[in-house]
Amino acid sequence: xxxxxxxxxxxxxxxxxxxxxxxxxxxxxxxxxxxxxxxxxxxxxxxxxxxxxxxxxxxxxxxxxxxxxxxxxxxxxxxxxxxxxxxxxxxxxxxxxxxxxxxxxxxxxxxxxxxxxxxxxxxxxxxxxxxxxxxxxxxxxxxxxxxxxxxxxxxxxxxxxxxxxxxxxxxxxxxxxxxxxxxxxxxxxxxxxxxxxxxxxxxxxxxxxxxxxxxxxxxxxxxxxxxxxxxxxxxxxxxxxxxxxxxxxxxxxxxxxxxxxxxxxxxxxxxxxxxxxxxxxxxxxxxxxxxxxxxxxxxxxxxxxxxxxxxxxxxxxxxxxxxxxxxxxxxxxxxxxxxxxxxxxxxxxxxxxxxxxxxxxxxxxxxxxxxxxxxxxxxxxxxxxxxxxxxxxxxxxxxxxxxxxxxxxxxxxxxxxxxxxxxxxxxxxxxxxxxxxxxxxxxxxxxxxxxxxxxxxxxxxxxxxxxxxxxxxxxxxxxxxxxxxxxxxxxxxxxxxxxxxxxxxxxxxxxxxxxxxxxxxxxxxxxxxxxxxxxxxxxxxxxxxxxxxx
Numbered sequence: 001x002x003x004x005x006x007x008x009x010x011x012x013x014x015x016x017x018x019x020x021x022x023x024x025x026x027x028x029x030x031x032x033x034x035x036x037x038x039x040x041x042x043x044x045x046x047x048x049x050x051x052x053x054x055x056x057x058x059x060x061x062x063x064x065x066x067x068x069x070x071x072x073x074x075x076x077x078x079x080x081x082x083x084x085x086x087x088x089x090x091x092x093x094x095x096x097x098x099x100x101x102x103x104x105x106x107x108x109x110x111x112x113x114x115x116x117x118x119x120x121x122x123x124x125x126x127x128x129x130x131x132x133x134x135x136x137x138x139x140x141x142x143x144x145x146x147x148x149x150x151x152x153x154x155x156x157x158x159x160x161x162x163x164x165x166x167x168x169x170x171x172x173x174x175x176x177x178x179x180x181x182x183x184x185x186x187x188x189x190x191x192x193x194x195x196x197x198x199x200x201x202x203x204x205x206x207x208x209x210x211x212x213x214x215x216x217x218x219x220x221x222x223x224x225x226x227x228x229x230x231x232x233x234x235x236x237x238x239x240x241x242x243x244x245x246x247x248x249x250x251x252x253x254x255x256x257x258x259x260x261x262x263x264x265x266x267x268x269x270x271x272x273x274x275x276x277x278x279x280x281x282x283x284x285x286x287x288x289x290x291x292x293x294x295x296x297x298x299x300x301x302x303x304x305x306x307x308x309x310x311x312x313x314x315x316x317x318x319x320x321x322x323x324x325x326x327x328x329x330x331x332x333x334x335x336x337x338x339x340x341x342x343x344x345x346x347x348x349x350x351x352x353x354x355x356x357x358x359x360x361x362x363x364x365x366x367x368x369x370x371x372x373x374x375x376x377x378x379x380x381x382x383x384x385x386x387x388x389x390x391x392x393x394x395x396x397x398x399x400x401x402x403x404x405x406x407x408x409x410x411x412x413x414x415x416x417x418x419x420x421x422x423x424x425x426x427x428x429x430x431x432x433x434x435x436x437x438x439x440x441x442x443x444x445x446x447x448x449x450x451x452x453x454x455x456x457x458x459x460x461x462x463x464x465x466x467x468x469x470x471x472x473x474x475x476x477x478x479x480x481x482x483x484x485x486x487x488x489x490x491x492x493x494x495x496x497x498x499x500x501x502x503x504x505x506x507x508x509x510x511x512x513x514x515x516x517x518x519x520x521x522x523x524x525x526x527x528x529x530x531x532x533x534x535x536x537x538x539x540x541x542x543x544x545x546x547x548x549x550x
Contacts, residue, residue, distance in 0.1 A: 019134045019146035021045050023464065025153055026404075028117050029057015031439040031453040032153035033108055034078060036116050038461045048113075049137070049145075051122035055108055057155055059100045064181040064201065064389075065208030067097035070229065070345040071448050072289055074242045075260055076100075078107065079250045079454060089239050093288055094231045094345075125405040126150060128434060133473040135435065148473070149464060152401060153439045156449075157504075159399030161511040163196065163392045166370040173375075175388040178205060188212040192384060194376055196368070197391035198224050200344035205391065207348045210358050217383055219376065221363040222502070223331050225314060225338045229345040230288045250451075257528030259447030262294035269299035269306045281313050293343045300339055302495050307337035314338045321350040330362045341503040395512055396504035397442040397523040398422050408433035409476075419514065421507060421521035425477035425485050425546055426536065428456060434476040437463070443489050445532035446505070446524040455529070459536050463544070472549040481546025492526035 023039055025032045028050035039046040052060050069076055073090035084107065091099060108114050122140040129136060137145045160179040162168060168175075176182065178201045193213040195202055198220045210216045234242070242249070253259050265280065272280070277297075284292040292314075299306040315332045322328035331350060352358055366380040375384040395402075398418055406414040409432050417423060417432065424430055427444025428437050437460045438444075445452050467475060493499045493506075499520070502508045507521025515521065525532055539545055 019132075019148055021047050021145065021147040023149045023151060024049060024135070024137060024145060024147040025151045026123055027057060027153035027155060028052075028055040028119075029059070029153060029155055029158075030104065030450055031155075031457065032057070032151075033104060033113060034080065034454060035151055035153060035439060035457050035460070036113050037080070037111050038457055040111070040113065040116060042461070042465070044464075046116065047145075048117040049121040049123055049139070050117060050119050053119050055114075055117060055119075056101045056104050057153075058158055059097055059104060061158070061179050062097055062181070062201070063183060064178045064205045065212075066204035066206075066347070067181075067201075068092075068204065068231075069094040069100065070200075070289065071260065073234070074246075075249060075253055075448055076450050077103065078450060079246070081111075082246075084110065085246050086243060089236070090234050090242075092231055092233055094229055123404050125407070126436075127407045128409060128436075130409060133435065149435045149437070151437050151439060151460060152441070153453075154400035154404075156397055156400075156440050157394040159395040159403055160390075161393055161395050161399075161509060162390055163368075163511055165368055168371045170373050171371050171375070171385075171388055172373045173386045173388065175390065178202070178389055178391040179394070181389075188387065190214045191386040192375075193217070193387045193389065194219060194383065194385045195389045195391055196376075197221070197393065199391060199393055200224070200342070202391035203344045203346045203349050205389070207346070207352045209389075210352045210355055213357065213387075215357045215359070217359045217361060217376075217385070219361045219363060219368060219378075220330070221367075222335060223333045224344055225311075225333055225336075225341075226344040226346040226349055227285060227292045227314065229347050230286060231347060232288070253448060253451050253529075254533070255530055256294075257447075257530070258290070258294050259445075259451035259529045260290060260294055262290050264298050265295060266298065269297040269303065272297075274309075277309070278313065281310065285314075285317060289345065290343065293339045296339070300337075301497060304337070304497065307340065307497055311338040318350055323354045327353050327360055330360060336501050336503075337497060340497045341501045342505060392511060393504060393509060395509065395515075396507075398521070401438070401441070406433065406436075408436070420519075422523065423482060423486055425482040426539065427525060428460065429475075429477035429482075429547070431477040431479045431482040434474045442523050443485070443525050445529045446526060447529040447532075452529065455533055455536070459540070462540070463547075466544070467549065470549070474550050475544075476548050478546050478548055485546075486522065488527075489522045489525055493520070493522065496526060498526070 022044050023046040025035050025048045028048045032048050036048050072093055073095040123137050124140050125138040127136050134146050134148055135150050160177040189212055191213050192215045193209055194217045195206055196219045203226050252261050256263050284295055300310050318332055319328045353360055366378040369377045402415040412432050422442035424443045427441045439453055439456045502517050505523055507515050507523055508517050509515040
């Protein structure tokens with residue numbers, strides 16, 4: 001796409017004049033990279049502020065062994081450039097972290113985006129000036145930057161949380177959250193390693209750590225369902241075939257609820273015999289990626305009996321993979337059904353517990369009491385370790401926004417407005433916080449992330465162009481429209497088994513105050529990608545209904 005320069009209706013908005021920038025993008029991950037690409041193409045004076053020393057976002061940090069996509073690589077990459085699609089060769093069905101980071105670096109260099117990025121720039125405060133209609137951002141080094149608009153691309157799972165355990169600072173060995181895995185090589189040979197947590201990250205890293213460590217002890221609070229990733233390399237011939245059908249791939253992603261190629265089976269759970277259901281599940285369990293979850297019957301997400309039948313099938317498969325029946329039962333969730341929460345994908349996870357150097361500690365039987373200088377003490381005994389890995393989750397969706405002190409009209413703090421959970425308009429705006437848009441914000445569509453973020457960027461960028469054409473200096477979401485969207489988001493939780501899950505999607509996190517079970521935080525829009533995209537189009541077609549301009 002050839003670069004063009006935006007013609008600003010208001011001379012005060014011309015690039016180079018005050019404020020320092022027309023648009024500041026916070027975050028140089030998958031979303032921020034595409035947003036700055038769109039702004040660069042328009043000739044807008046814009047910059048990206050990235051807290052890390054380099055780009056990549058979640059793929060810069062998550063360097064733990066086994067870190068990789070659980071989305072098919074070719075549905076995760078950007079779709080905006082045919083030339084990029086023709087050039088890049090994904091080497092695996094599910095790309096490992098190093099390759100994904102190389103991909104983002106390649107995109108950034110190809111389109112000349114690095115010169116528009118500033119690194120080691122952690123934003124500490126953002127204050128909106130109602131007289132000038134600008135945001136002033138204060139960085140950790142004391143610098144201030146003024147900008148007309150702010151686009152946040154800070155990530156959904158980028159604020160790690162540590163467990164609230166006594167003595168956590170007393171351990172004399174090496175300890176860190178899995179999100180902050182050391183960038184330098186970490187040799188675990190001969191080491192006694194503990195992993196606390198059995199969420200999606202732990203399910204990826206545990207099999208890899210077990211291969212290297214002298215011993216691995218897994219401390220499980222609650223078991224998680226998981227299914228085989230079934231990864232495989234992509235040959236030159238296979239990649240050529242993928243390139244030939246990219247249009248079809250992205251069209252399918254646009255019409256499926258989750259933004260993947262996996263389309264649900266709409267025959268009806270009860271219209272198919274138990275034998276046929278079993279045969280389908282046998283095929284899907286051995287298929288790549290989310291097939292067993294997203295190509296399944298839609299009733300498994302809403303009907304308790306249908307979900308229970310599927311859950312028992314998955315439990316049988318787990319029992320068949322774990323040699324010790326008692327250990328197998330500890331690994332099978334009893335508090336929620338299969339697929340109710342976002343499904344972790346695994347490679348050899350359950351077989352790892354067959355290894356002689358791996359021990360599972362069930363927190364429901366012998367919970368952790370404290371961290372000691374030498375290791376971990378439970379109600380049963382004290383363990384000694386050389387390394388402790390905390391795979392204990394994130395302050396999901398809102399945490400990365402709330403760790404910035406954001407103050408809108410009248411000095412209203414975003415973290416105060418969101419004290420009981422996020423409130424947004426379309427998952428993109430927040431009433432009372434003008435000229436601020438979120439990419440991947442709470443209450444947006446729960447889809448394959450790049451598919452959802454491209455949708456968001458391709459909505460936000462024309463919104464800004466609309467303002468520039470009309471000479472507007474400020475937009476803000478109307479409070480009534482925001483309230484209506486929140487009620488619609490809540491409605492989309494009704495009827496889903498998800499609504500009762502102890503999940504980061506419903507805001508549950510025992511490591512955070514105000515995130516207790518039963519106090520639902522409506523973090524996502526459950527209506528699916530196509531329905532969400534339709535709503536965004538309707539808003540535009542109705543002259544940005546729900547948004548005020550001045």
